[in-house]
Amino acid sequence: MHTALRHGLPLAALALALSLGGTAQAADNQIVLGASVQLTGPIANTGRYYRDAYELAINQINRKGGVTVGGKKYTLALKIYDNQSDVNLSVRQYTQLVSQDKVNFLLGPFASNFALADSAVSEKYQTPMVQGGGASDQIFSRGFKYVFGTLAPASDYFGSTIKMFKQLKPEPAKVALLYADDSFDVSVAKGTRPMLKGANLNTVLDERYSSNTSDFNTLLSQIKSKQADAVLVAGHETEILNFIRQAKSLNVSPKLYSFTVGVPSEDFRKALGKDAEYAFGMTAWLPNAALKDDWFGDAAQFAKAWGAQYRYEPDYHAASGVADVEAIVKAIEKAGTLEPKAVRNALAASDFNSLYGHIKFADNGQIHLDQTVIQVQNDKPAAVFDGSKFLQEPKYPMPDWSKR
Secondary structure, eight states: OOOGGGGTOOSSOOOEEESTTOOSSOOTTEEEEEEEEOSSSTTHHHHHHHHHHHHHHHHHHHHTTOEEETTEEEEEEEEEEEOTTOHHHHHHHHHHHHHTSOOSEEEOOSSHHHHHHHHHHHHHHTOOEEESSOOOGGGGSSOOSSEEEOSOOGGGTTHHHHHHHTTSSSOOOEEEEEEESSHHHHHHHHHHHHHHHHTTOEEEEEEEEOTTOOOOHHHHHHHHHTTOSEEEEEOOHHHHHHHHHHHHHHTOOOSEEEESSSTTOHHHHHHHGGGGTTOEEEESOOOOTTOBOSSSSBHHHHHHHHHHHHSSOOOHHHHHHHHHHHHHHHHHHHHTSOOHHHHHHHHHTOOEEOSSOEEOOOTTSBOOOOOEEEEEETTEEEEEEOSSSBSSOOOOSOOOGGGO
16 A cells, blocks of 8 residues: 655654745745645545645646746645544644645645535635545535536446446346445435436445445345345445455355446555456546646656656546646636636636546536446456447456355
C-alpha cells in the first residue's frame, strides 16, 4: 500500500507548501492552492491519489510556464494538510487554509462525506473549490455557488451496468443492491433503484450497511438464500475487499458482482490476486490518447508520466484530481484576475478539453461523464461496455468459487 510515508510526509496533520521556491509562504508571483487530504487513516490509500495528482499537475503547469494573469506570470504552489481521514479535522483545516493561510483557491479532499462538509467552508468564505473526490448528488443539491465537481453524479454510477444487464445472456433475473451509509453510497442507491425498476429487473435485496464494516456474512447469506443473479455493491475499497474475501469463504457465487470502487485500482487487484478476476466495476476515465490537454499532451502521456513519478498506475481519481487543477488555471486565465468571484464565474462557464475529458459544469456545479463498465480480466481492467454496446466480450457468468 502506498502511504504518506512514501514521500516522507509526516504522520501529523502538518501543512506543506510545494512550490518552485520550496517555501510555505506565498510570494508575490505565486498562486496558492489549498487542500486537506487523507494522507493517513483508513482511506489514505485513495486520498494519496489527490495529493499526487495536485503535485504532478502543479509541477507540470509550472514547467510549462505557469499561469498568466492580466499579462503577469505566476507560478502555482500547493499548501496541503493531512486530515487523517477525520471529517471534523478536515473542516477545521479548510477553515484555516482560507482564514489564516489565505490561500487563493481550494482543491478538494477525497470522499463525498468530506466534500459535503468541506465545501460549506468554501461557500461561507466565497472561495472557489474544485474537487474531484466527491460525487454525491447531495453536495450539489444545496444551491452552493462556489463548489465545482469533476466526478459524475453518484446516482448514475450503475447506469451503464444496468443497461449492460439487458444485453447479457442470460439476463440477470434477480438483483441485490447493497450500499454503505455515507453520502456517496446513499446517493448511488437512490439513483439505482428507479433504474432497476425501469429496466424491469427484480430487486430481491436492498440493504444498507455501516461504513467501514468488516463483516458481510449476514448479507452474503441473504444473497445466497434469495438466489440473486447479480449483486451491486456501493462502498469504499476496504469494504469491497472484505466483501469479496468473505464471498469466497462462504462460496456465494452469483452470475456477477459489480462494485462502485476497486476494480480500476491497481492496489485493489494486487490485494486480491486471482480472486479479483471477473469483478465488474465502472470508470469515467481510461488513459486514452484521444483525451488531450494543454500541459501533458494526452491521457496516455499523462499515465506514463504518472507511473514514472509515483510507480503505480493512475485511475479516474488521479485524472479527476489533475482536471481540478487545470479547471482552476483555465478559469484564472479566463478571468484575468485572482479575484475569487470573477474566478468563480469563469469556472461556472468552463468549457474545455482536459486529459480527463470534457470539462463543462452544469448549473449546480457538477460535471457529467458517462461511465464505462470494466471487468477484471487476466489481472487487468478491461473496458467491456460503453453504455450502449459491448466493447469486448465480458467473462459472464462468473464461475462458482469452488470451481476456479
